Amino acid sequence: MEFRLKDNFLLGAASAATQIEGGDQNNNWYDWYRQGYIKDDSDPSMATDHYNRWQEDLALMKEMGLQCYRMGIEWSRVEPADGFFDERAIAHYRQEIQALHDAGIPVLLTLHHFSNPLWLEERGAFAQRDNITYYLRYVRKMVESLGDLVSEYITVNEPNVYAFNSYFQGIWPPGHKSFLEMGRVMTNLAAAHIEAYGLIRKTRLQMGFQDTKVGFANHLRAFAPKDETNPVHRFWASRIEQLFQGSLTRAMCMGKSAFPIGSHPSIVPGRYCDFHGVNYYTRSTVSGPADGTAENCAANDLGWEIYPQGIVQVCQKLHDLLPRPIYITENGTCDNADRFRARYIAEHLQALSESDLPIERYYHWCFCDNWEWVEGASARFGLVHVDYETQKRTVKRSGEFYQKLIAAHGVSEDLYQEYCDVSYAHNTEAEN
Numbered sequence: 501m502e503f504r505l506k507d508n509f510l511l512g513a514a515s516a517a518t519q520i521e522g523g524d525q526n527n528n529w530y531d532w533y534r535q536g537y538i539k540d541d542s543d544p545s546m547a548t549d550h551y552n553r554w555q556e557d558l559a560l561m562k563e564m565g566l567q568c569y570r571m572g573i574e575w576s577r578v579e580p581a582d583g584f585f586d587e588r589a590i591a592h593y594r595q596e597i598q599a600l601h602d603a604g605i606p607v608l609l610t611l612h613h614f615s616n617p618l619w620l621e622e623r624g625a626f627a628q629r630d631n632i633t634y635y636l637r638y639v640r641k642m643v644e645s646l647g648d649l650v651s652e653y654i655t656v657n658e659p660n661v662y663a664f665n666s667y668f669q670g671i672w673p674p675g676h677k678s679f680l681e682m683g684r685v686m687t688n689l690a691a692a693h694i695e696a697y698g699l700i701r702k703t704r705l706q707m708g709f710q711d712t713k714v715g716f717a718n719h720l721r722a723f724a725p726k727d728e729t730n731p732v733h734r735f736w737a738s739r740i741e742q743l744f745q746g747s748l749t750r751a752m753c754m755g756k757s758a759f760p761i762g763s764h765p766s767i768v769p770g771r772y773c774d775f776h777g778v779n780y781y782t783r784s785t786v787s788g789p790a791d792g793t794a795e796n797c798a799a800n801d802l803g804w805e806i807y808p809q810g811i812v813q814v815c816q817k818l819h820d821l822l823p824r825p826i827y828i829t830e831n832g833t834c835d836n837a838d839r840f841r842a843r844y845i846a847e848h849l850q851a852l853s854e855s856d857l858p859i860e861r862y863y864h865w866c867f868c869d870n871w872e873w874v875e876g877a878s879a880r881f882g883l884v885h886v887d888y889e890t891q892k893r894t895v896k897r898s899g900e901f902y903q904k905l906i907a908a909h910g911v912s913e914d915l916y917q918e919y920c921d922v923s924y925a926h927n928t929e930a931e932n
């Protein structure tokens with residue numbers, strides 16, 4: 501394998517506040533941990549202690565040559581109580597963002613990434629329409645406080661995954677299992693995004709800035725019927741795709757409501773993203789009314805199929821819906837021994853390099869190993885290894901590969917042979 505990336509294509513990494521910072525116990529995920537729902541019982545208020553070690557992490561980012569960075573704000577840290585904003589926490593983020601900026605690493609800022617302040621969670625979070633006003637108050641405050649340093653925003657991370665896991669599957673806080681409530685949460689998140697889209701642009705305009713870009717990070721899977729020729733499989737593949745991601749994407753990007761998205765006064769036809777943020781990991785293979793994985797497919801340590809072509813397939817669908825610059829806001833894999841991560845990166849980037857779509861950036865998930873929600877510390881996605889006992893950072897071989905890839909702006913045959921010539925493990929049976 502050998503390829504070169506397009507000239508202006510930027511390579512960076514992504515993270516989320518709750519998964520790396522540590523120190524905060526005032527959010528719904530700490531509460532979920534306290535209730536015993538994290539598989540390995542690891543504590544999110546430890547995570548990677550990035551809140552204290554961000555300078556060390558930034559030094560590693562510089563060493564690796566990152567060209568952009570996606571990071572998040574912990575809402576419960578900056579607004580620990582309803583209406584009370586902690587100026588010290590905001591100053592901390594200002595300092596970190598300024599330092600990234602000085603290092604030539606521009607920030608794409610995520611405002612909501614699965615975690616809610618406890619005071620909001622107790623009031624029903626996004627299951628309650630009225631709570632959108634709290635989110636907008638927080639968004640305005642963040643933009644007023646950081647808007648001179650940050651021009652690019654992600655309003656919400658993966659609204660479909662959040663609504664599905666937290667309100668339908670019940671495996672994430674608050675652990676509800678209601679299809680109707682899931683639809684309501686999706687609807688409210690779409691409305692929150694649409695309102696935040698206008699608010700962020702307006703607020704920065706009032707501050708004298710005209711270069712604002714706002715979008716959301718959309719979790720998109722490639723969907724395939726288990727048997728192409730079976731109409732039942734085809735029906736369920738397209739149905740689940742629509743319920744999980746299709747309808748919500750249309751609502752968020754274009755203000756169109758279709759089941760399971762309900763009506764809301766803010767969801768009116770329009771254009772609500774300046775870029776498409778795409779989080780892509782895997783493909784689902786479907787034969788009935790449930791998610792599934794193909795038989796005997798290449799898979800990562802969590803059993804997720806490794807399917808590089810899918811990254812372009814999902815971008816194509818978005819582009820057909822609404823042409824906008826596309827940023828891969830997350831792509832990566834759980835590879836605990838760092839055996840095949842370099843190959844995974846190379847194959848996904850190769851697929852992107854061959855596409856004519858306006859795909860402009862790639863933020864690898866994740867910069868360092870991170871606290872992986874209910875998987876806890878046991879699922880490693882980082883380019884940098886974190887020893888959770890000592891918090892020592894060590895760049896992995898895949899991190900070394902990524903550094904060389906960034907420097908060469910592509911992959912040569914030699915580089916591929918040196919780092920990527922490994923086989924993937926295969927799922928032995930289908931999980932349908």
Ligand code: BGC
Binds near residue numbers: 516519661872
């Ligand atoms: C989320 C990340 C998560 C990653 C890997 C995405 O769904 O945005 O927070 O760590 O997937 O599971």
